[in-house]
Amino acid sequence: MSEAFGLDAGGIKVQLADWQIQLLSDVLALVEDSSDDSALPSSAYPDRPVDDADYRRLLASERHQARAADQSAMSLTLEEAEAGVYLSRGEAEAWLRVLGESRLLLASRLGVTSAVWEEDEETEELAVLHYLSWLQASLVDVLSDELPDSDSTDAGG
């Protein structure tokens, strides 16, 4: 399978076979139609219910709008991916987040609770999850090439 994403003088390019576009359309529909988003992290204060409710309430609208914008960006560019289409940095990040969400939602539906699934390449139900992993890793690889290896003063762990 050739790489789906590439980086050339024109920027980040995505080119997919017809079957890949069809599969990703189905995956996108899964993300858009998913009424149960409990598989997606949204809790900041698991031991402080009042603070957690405030956090969720304050960010709910922004979260909803940002997810919809990501899905729209991916949907529009996916339509052109068979011929090959260049993605802006923002569109590529949107693809990355939607692929991440779809993996979490799919894994939740398949009952994945440990990393053992990564070693199972035979089970048919996991094939799509493996494909999405490959696709996401491919995009991460391309996007990482454009990251400055800057230092930061942020006090991290």
Next chain:
Amino acid sequence: MLCTVNYRKTVINPTRLEEMFSRSNGQPSVVGTVLIVTTRPSTTLEDSTVTTPVWQVIVWDDPVNLMVYVVYVLRTLFGYPKEKATKLMLQVHNEGRSAVASGPREKVEMDCHRLHRYGLSATIERA
């Protein structure tokens, strides 16, 4: 004994301030309406030195997100060099969690939200 100084006005003459302190051996009690000094015997060093509570964002291990993805997200959101992002990711993988950012509550809430947007399991706690 620790003390807290509340300046109601800033019009006090520096010379007079020096005089007041020297007269009371460095421990003034009440000085007119300009400067009020109160003592708090029960105040601890910790209470008096921490003016802004420091919070931290914890990223938790999960069975789905790829290691390379977690490294990329940490580099993108926090500007960490690859080595630092990789170290934090490995801490998440091996120990189950890692503090990836810290600061005032408003800041870490936004950091946590951005991590959630990328699908990483993140929570907030006091540093």
